[in-house]
Amino acid sequence: MIYKNKKEESGASLNVAVLCENDALLPLTQWGCWLSGQTYVPLSNKLSSEELNYIVKDSKARLILASSHNEIIAKKCTELFDIPLIIIDHNFIPEHDFSSSFLEKILLAVGDNVVLEGTLNNDFYTSSIAMLIYDTKKDLKPKGCIITHKNLQSRINIICKAWNYKQNDYLLNLLPSDYSAHSVHSMMCLLNVGGKVSFYSDLSHIWSTLLSVNQPTKDRPNILTALPSTYIKIIHEYDKIFSEDSRIAEYIKTYCTQNFRLMISGPQPLSMNIFHHWYKITGHKILRHYEMPETGPVISNPYVEDKEQKRYHNSVGFQLPQTNVCIVNSEGEKLMESIFDFKDLDSVEIQKCSPKLFKNLEGEPLVGELQVSGSTVFKGYFNLSGNKYFKNNYFKTGVIVSFKNGIFELLGHSEDDVIKSAGRSLSSGDIEILLLSHPHIKDAAVVNVSHTLWNEKICALCVPESGVSLDLENVRVFCAKWLPSYMCPDLIQIVPHISRDCVGNIDKEELTKLFFL
Structure with a gap:
């Protein structure tokens, strides 16, 4: 089957390519696309011009939104494909006092419901595409991963409950923009519960930000998310500035322990020394999880540790609720399968699963490709036909994992x-x-x-x-x-x-x- 945007022919919903940094413009452009019924197609300035041109052409983008920093790159694309370009910066956003008179203009009462003027009804979002996320694996042309609004809502619900996101949470986001665009924990979950997100990239002053120097209490982050490579840079910065001052070191650990409740890393490898040093510096064990654009969050270390569930540097932990997983070896044999009971949709505890084992290796870990199904899994690739990426409704991730005692460890992507x-x-x-x-x-x-x-x-x-x-x-x-x-x-x-x-x-x-x- 060839996937296309259902509303493309009528012009009501078009694919909009967006090229911006990891800052406030990222969620604003993303949610602006969704509120107006468009499909969000994030681009990365890390890509070559050939890859950017391919994605714009393959996605059939009808408009490009770009930050002023990316104007030159974006302009070349729009001239090549003869499509409009809108350059945006923080001055593009009008200031509002959000007084009652302003709210009266944009909020409409329809019976017992209150809706935002210009937005679409819920029926549109139950069946429409939210995003096209293009992967950039080596030696292969990028493929547009179709993520629906239903996929996103499932992903948001799982992480919000599993990691206990609340309205008073304030997340400090140090991720690259291409990661933030699809990883729901980095901004979508916070916005869903009414929390705050702050984007930051200047690591030379990162410790002033982490310690909220000269910041009011309401603007102090209590959640941190970053890639392992960023944690390494922050630790090196700490060693340069604070390592010789025991009093400051003790203050930092006390502050982080009392003011942060969660520090997150993604599926990338996390070395033992970084895990250990970060715990020594901040009193926090970094929480690892596994996700990819096609699946959303699948596996996570526990939010709360106990005797049964621990956080480890070399594992991504336990199966998340509302996802089904199986492991298949290189010969195509299914080694294990763990199916979530969808009758209990409110269950959000990260549990040590009791999988069905098809092969018993006498205490040795099961090793094979991770395959995933469930409400979070994407619908297919844009403009690509065939079912070679799925088998028995399971998406073949291409990721090799090791599984033992209910715990998953990532070994690699090939x-x-x-x-x-x-x-x-x-x-x-x-x-x-x-x-x-x-x-x-x-x-x-x-x-x-x-x-x-x-x-x-x-x-x-x-x-x-x-x-x-x-x-x-x-x-x-x-x-x-x-x-x-x-x-x-x-x-x-x-x-x-x-x-x-x-x-x-x-x-x-x-x-x-x-x-x-």
């Missing part, structure tokens, strides 16, 4: 990311993120090379910071301190550069040929 050594399946990403946390390593990549005895050798490439002489023995000691022996690299090479595409992907097969074969 077989290239999984290293099989000494009978274990290991995540190369977990080793890479540890190496990236080393103060003298600018970039790193971990690949697997065939070995007659141990299946595969773990080989690491490290790019030193400019002007720094990287000591290999120091790197080995660093790895040995934070990794179990079976995850430590067998071979480490220092290289001047690691090639990545515009969104940071690495061709590991090419790296292996270049340096180790």
